[in-house]
Each structure stands twice: as structure tokens, then as C-alpha cells.
């Protein structure tokens with residue numbers, strides 16, 4: 001008889017030419033890690049797809065949903081795998097259509113990737129179609145926009161039959177696009193930016209600047225919750241936390257009020273750039289969107305960029321807030337971000353921040369305090385926590401300058 005499996009479809013990987021197998025292999029590794037909680041018996045490549053088998057031959061809706069969250073997955077189908085015997089795939093087609101919750105119209109879409117299979121796909125369509133018409137006499141065939149489509153695909157000596165297919169997150173397998181350091185606040189935007197670069201295949205190392213000791217550590221717990229929520233995507237390597245409150249107070253006492261935020265950001269970028277060097281990451285990522293708040297004007301973005309040489313990616317720069325909120329809801333981080341917590345962003349904020357900073361004034365404020373010593377000191381105070389969700393993450397070898405794991409474990 002036939003067994004129930006999940007058939008994983010990818011799109012962009014299929015366009016990768018000679019490197020395609022590298023991408024496919026990484027997706028297999030990532031799926032194995034992401035599906036640790038399921039009774040998965042095997043994840044393997046077949047021509048053009050990846051197949052996930054379970055120990056009990058039951059591909060559940062929950063398994064299908066978990067697979068759909070893994071970057072690189074364009075679509076996931078709960079399929080019956082049978083041999084090439086007609087009676088077998090006829091009854092698989094009946095079973096697949098029976099499982100569709102409600103429909104009045106359907107069609108069959110037959111394909112054969114196996115060149116030695118003797119029946120042409122047009123004939124296969126006709127044969128399976130007539131079996132289904134017999135079993136479902138009150139349903140109608142519709143070639144355009146049917147309620148249900150039964151796919152019958154002959155691949156490498158097996159036939160895969162399915163009617164239940166859902167869309168995946170798309171993108172590329174994590175681990176195929178290098179490493180980035182993402183500046184993660186507990187707000188709405190940066191978790192979305194973090195997820196977006198992860199979806200494009202980057203391994204992401206978040207850095208959170210906490211207001212500690214001037215604020216509580218709530219924002220750190222929220223960041224950990226955000227990362228745990230993204231577990232299924234498997235994009236996060238290690239979270240770094242920088243206690244920034246004391247240094248912010250120093251800056252606020254020294255520089256003109258209107259330039260405080262720019263100074264905080266320049267220090268944050270420089271510390272993040274140092275972490276990127278230690279981690280071997282090639283870019284920073286932020287959740288800025290053009291003009292959203294005072295610090296996100298073109299002049300202010302330039303004033304902050306000037307502090308570092310590493311490229312800065314801003315995946316949300318052209319997004320509207322409503323679009324960002326919709327994405328945050330879809331990836332599950334919105335409700336966590338909505339729990340406002342004091343972090344360094346709410347500390348020592350100016351009443352009137354500069355919106356069009358002039359570089360001469362920025363540099364003069366920057367040189368009015370010992371920013372080099374401050375950055376060194378902050379890097380030496382960095383704490384970290386590993387999440388073991390991203391199989392391509394390799395921790396840096398040289399960690400002597402860091403404290404061992406200081407972040408609390410109990411919220412894992």
C-alpha cells in the first residue's frame with residue numbers, strides 16, 4: 001500500500017545551476033534540525049523535490065506547517081507515495097480527494113518526470129479523472145479554478161499523489177548566504193528585518209543593547225522570546241547582549257541633546273561591527289524604514305553610517321509600518337514586541353532630536369567623549385546566549401575576551 005509523506009517544493013534553488021546540490025543539501029540539513037520535535041524517519045532529495053518521511057507514515061498538518069516555515073521551502077504537499085501500479089495510485093487519488101474538507105469542483109494534474117514511465121501525462125489525467133468521477137458522482141470536473149486539484153506525479157520509480165498543498169515562506173536555505181549581525185531591539189521592526197535576511201539564506205547573529213543597569217532586563221527577555229518564536233525558521237546563531245545604560249548616561253551628559261540619539265547609534269554600530277569581526281560576519285542589519293522616526297532620515301542614516309566601514313543592510317527601508325506589522329504578525333513576533341519594555345531606546349531621550357544632522361557637528365560631538373574606550377569597554381562586557389537552532393552556525397573560536405554565558409537560561 002502507499003505511505004503518507006511530505007513533498008517539499010522549492011523554487012529559487014531550482015534556478016541555481018551548478019550550485020544547486022549545495023543549496024538542496026543545506027535545505028535537507030535545515031529541515032532535519034527544524035523538525036526535531038516530529039517523528040521524522042528521513043529527509044532525502046529526489047529529482048526536483050525533498051521528501052520528508054515519518055516513522056509512522058503519517059504526514060500530519062502540523063508537520064506540513066512546520067516545514068512551510070523553513071527558508072527555502074516554496075510549497076509543502078501532504079502526499080501519498082506509491083509504486084507505479086495503476087490500482088495503487090488510483091486509490092491514493094481517491095483518498096487524497098476524500099481528505100479535502102469541502103469542494104464541489106476538481107481537476108487532475110498528472111506529470112511524469114520519469115522518462116521510462118510508459119503512460120503519457122494526458123492519458124494519466126484521463127485515467128485518474130475517470131476513477132475520481134466514478135467515486136465522486138456528485139462533484140464536477142472544472143479545468144479553470146477548481147476547488148481541489150489532485151496532482152499525480154511520477155518521479156524516479158514512485159508516484160506521488162496529493163491534493164493538500166500549502167505555500168511556504170520561500171527564500172533560500174539558511175547557511176547559503178553568509179553571516180550577518182542584526183541589531184535587534186524588542187520593537188516591532190528589527191525582528192522582521194532579522195527574519196527577512198534569514199529568509200534570504202543568511203545566518204543571523206542578533207545583538208541587543210539593553211538599558212541595564214539603568215533599566216530592568218525585560219527587553220532582554222523579550223528578545224529571547226522573539227528568537228524562540230523564530231525557532232522554526234532556524235536562522236539565529238547566538239544572541240549577544242550589551243548592557244548600555246551606564247554609557248548612555250555618560251553620553252547624555254556630554255553631547256548636545258539633539259545629537260544624543262546619533263551618538264548612541266554610532267556607538268551601537270561600532271560595537272556591532274566589532275562583534276561582526278569576531279563572528280566573521282560580513283554585514284550589519286537594522287530595522288530602519290525611511291522617515292519612520294527622527295533617526296531614520298537620510299541625513300541621520302548617513303551620520304550613523306559614517307562610524308563604521310562594514311556594509312549595513314536595511315531590508316525594511318521602503319516598507320510602510322502597516323506592512324511591517326502584518327509581517328510581524330505572520331512570523332509571530334508582533335505580540336511580543338507589543339509588550340513595551342524599557343531598553344536603551346527609551347533612556348535619556350532628547351525632547352527634540354536632530355532630524356537633519358550636519359556631519360561637522362556630528363563629528364565634533366563624537367570627538368567630545370572617549371568613544372574608543374567606550375566601545376572597547378562595551379565589547380568587553382558583552383554577554384551571549386546560544387540557541388542551537390541554526391545548523392550552519394559555528395561559534396567563533398576566539399572568545400577569550402567574552403564572559404561565559406551570563407544570560408539566564410530559564411526562558412529558553
Ligand SMILES: Nc1ncnc2c1ncn2[C@@H]1O[C@H](COP(=O)(O)OP(=O)(O)OP(=O)(O)O)[C@@H](O)[C@H]1O
Nearest residue numbers: 183184185187188189190208209286287288295343
Ligand atoms: N536596543 C537596541 N538594540 C539593538 N538594536 C537596536 C536597539 N534600538 C534600536 N536598534 C536598531 O536600530 C533600528 C532603528 O531603531 P529606532 O528606535 O530608530 O526605530 P524603531 O522603529 O523603534 O525600530 P524597532 O521597531 O526595531 O525597535 C532598529 O530597527 C534596530 O535595528
